Amino acid sequence: MENIVARWQRELRGTFSNNSPTVPQWERDLEKGDDGGYFGPESAAWAVHGSMTTLVAGIQALLIQALHPGALAGVQDHSSYRTDPLGRLAGTIRWIFTVSYGDTATARAASEKVLHIHEYIRGRYTTNTGEKRPYTANDPDLLRWIHLAFTQAFLGTHLAYGPRHGNGTAIPGGPDAYVADWAVAGxxxxxxxxxxxxxxxxxxxxAFTPELRYDERVAETLAFIKNPPLPRSQQAGYRVxxxxxxxxxxxxxxxxxRLQTPKIGPVPLPVTVPTKAxxxxxxxxxxxxxxxxxxxRARRTRLGVEAAPSKRR
Structure with a gap:
């Protein structure tokens, strides 16, 4: 039994780290740096991004983003999500966590690196009015759409499935605090x-609603998101x-x-309890x-912006 559990834990960790056998070095390096970073332990960003609801949020963000034909063109034409989905996932996680937990210089450098990669993601897509529009992944409207979709997904899923704090809310400071925090990343x-x-x-x-649509490319992307190539041990959990x-x-x-919540006939199936499980x-x-x-936390303790573990509480 121990071997089965150990293998499952290894596979699960591998899904989020592109099958790295140990904690990736970039995560260890977040201990370095010269300031406390943009966010800290009491921030809404840490509450949301340190929660397991990010697993649901990542799925939802992809669903929302796929509705914009320009954003989807960049994914379909340039992304390795079909051949290397774990690599793409690991890259996204690295940026999110670096901005959330790194010092300010590291967060800025990580964002500039993504923007540099975006310069090579370019092509053309057809708008809902029939216009053939050129794009790069750094077009202001596409950057905004991705940021909005991300913020909506991480906020909405945390409100739905996240832990409650002492004041009865799922996010310290309330939903506005998270939107304001993540505006920094934007x-x-x-x-x-x-x-x-x-x-x-x-x-x-x-404001983006007139630009959104469902088409064959969305259907193809949706089919992949619904059934990604995960280890068998993770497939049932992923369906939830x-x-x-x-x-x-x-x-x-x-x-x-064109999605519907799970139902038996007209009766919606409960989702919250199995999700939290x-x-x-x-x-x-x-x-x-x-x-x-x-x-x-180790970096912040070293710099004196956070108390050592024994002195917290």
Whole structure:
């Protein structure tokens, strides 16, 4: 039994680290640096990104992003998601955690690296009005759409499935605090005037509605997201997380994607309880504190911006 559990834990960790046998060096290196970083232990960003709800959020973000034909063209034409899905996932996780937990210089450098890679992602796509439009992944509207979709997904799924804090909310400071925190990441990615409140987030998302659509390319991407090439030990859990991502999607996006919440006839199936159960199992397997957060805490302790473990509380 121990061998089975150990193998499952190894496979699970490998899914998020591109099959690295140990904690990736970039996570260990987050202990280095000269300041506390953009965020700290009491921040909304740490609460959300340190939670297992990110597993659901990652799925949902991909679903929302796929609705924009320009964003999807970049993925379909240039991404290695079909041949190397774990590598692409690991790259995204690296950027998110570096911005969340690294010092400010490291967070800026990681963002500039992504922007540099984006310069080579270019092509043409057809808009809903029939216009053939050239694009690069650094086009301001595409950068904004990706940022908005990410913020919506991580916020929405955490509100739906995240732990509650002492004040009864799933996020310290409330939802606006998370949107404001992650606006920092938007600015690092050269998004002009990123939203800092839920109301602004909703308004900026709504402005994109005329540009969104469902077509054959969306259907192909959706089929892959629904059934990625995961180890057999993770497939049942992933089906639960996919259902959770669909259930917590804003209704207009769920309709556009032609997805429905799980039902038996007209009766919706419960999603929250099984989702939290899967997330709890993953949390147990990966450990209470992730390597990125642990490295950030060590750096902050070294710099004197956070008390040593024995002095906390």
């Amino acid at each position: 600015a690092l990615m050269r998004v002009d005037n990123p939203p800092t409140t839920v109301a602004e987030l909703s308004a900026q998302l709504a 997380l996919f259902a959770a991502a669909v259930a917590s999607l804003p209704a207009e996006y769920r309709k556009l994607l 899967v997330l709890a199992v993953v949390h147990w397997s990966l450990g209470a504190t992730g390597p990125s957060e642990a490295a950030a």
